[in-house]
Amino acid sequence: MSDILNIAAYKFVRIDDGPALRDSLLAQARALDLRGTVLIAPEGINLFLAGTAANVESFLAFVRADARFSDLVAKKSWSATQPFRRMLVKCKREIIRMDHPAIQPAAGRAPGVEPQTLKRWLDQGHDDQGKPVVMLDTRNAFEVDYGRFKGAIDWRIGKFTEFPEAVAAHRGQLEGKTVVSYCTGGIRCEKAAILMHELGLPDTLQLEGGILRYFEEVGGAHYEGDCFVFDGREALAPDLSARRQEVSARAPEDPDLELKRPASSPA
Template structure:
């Protein structure tokens, strides 16, 4: 399923696990984050969903798990709001819910970066689709023959579980540390086509915008992140798994979890 597909299509429960999981985010202006957070909490609670919903003036970020009908209804209702009509959604399966409870939070940012002037809800950085990136990886260059640099915008704990082969990784523990780490690599990035990537796209989207604002106009973001790449392409050019922030720990290119146990409800 394409991460930019509008109709939510869940993977087959008979072959992939009993519990449906969804990851989604969208940068869009939210005039009243508190009101939206309250609405989403009510809908998620009504469906018995677990996970995390983050709401900020710059958009929403959510990770939820539950029964198919309830979770698909939640996505469909959210997409009925014009602001989220094209919400990219990534589905996966697990034998048990990887979240202990439902958490709905209002935040200054849906992903903390703390750099002024970066407004992803106003305009996205240019993207590269997973299939195109796979072709570039096979070629060792973009379609213009320009040197390709894959830039992992995640932290070192996540990278330890896997990354694209030959990717440039950063010695960071928090996303807010990325600007200093990238600045130190200016010579390496100069003259290359740089593709920033992360788990689901949210960090590499902000990172790409920030880098372009610094004058690196050759920076793209991987549309849908690693999970979108797994969904569309599989594991071509990727070594290991993709770390996720829940009880599944990490997903392989088939989106199967490393750990498939229920999160402790206490």
């Protein structure tokens, strides 16, 4: 029986009171007996949390009571046990490190594509204008090894800060196509899509909600394997069930995404 609700959510929005917000969210999360990680930076908030459904929903209501996060969207999945060992709330320079200060998603985001629309495009082999669709994986190489969209481009980056250089080196590979950037929950592909527009690739879209929302709304169509997640479950199948729980104790717990390969290597 799966009694633990897991949520992943983020929002790019200007935050000037990071330390005060950190203290408030940590106190609320502890009061509700939640575990996971919340990252706060001037560019926004990113969170991965788990607990009972009632307590997680109470926490979301608390967060959304702040006008800056009123429209925060959470991707949900279930597990039989608590996948996190502790509750952390951290203030960081970026909620997803790219080391590219000109990219400011809070000032305006790149266009996106909904999971159902993407599935239809992949079913028919092109977008609604007849252009070929290219899937671009923006995750670290070890994550891609767990699973990816069929035929997706994978530049084998070791960390997200390498992505801008990879785009510049392979720009010609993407020209003239509709490029859909994707990642686990949407945060990396949101920054990636903005960067690609700035580099002169205007037909770049981001997969709204990333792989997790695609699994939630579409399932595993056109996807091969599982999706690595930054908690003790290690990876999720397209039906959002946990995989490889026998090695979950060694999986990382920090969605900062500047993580080294976990001790347990993917099969």
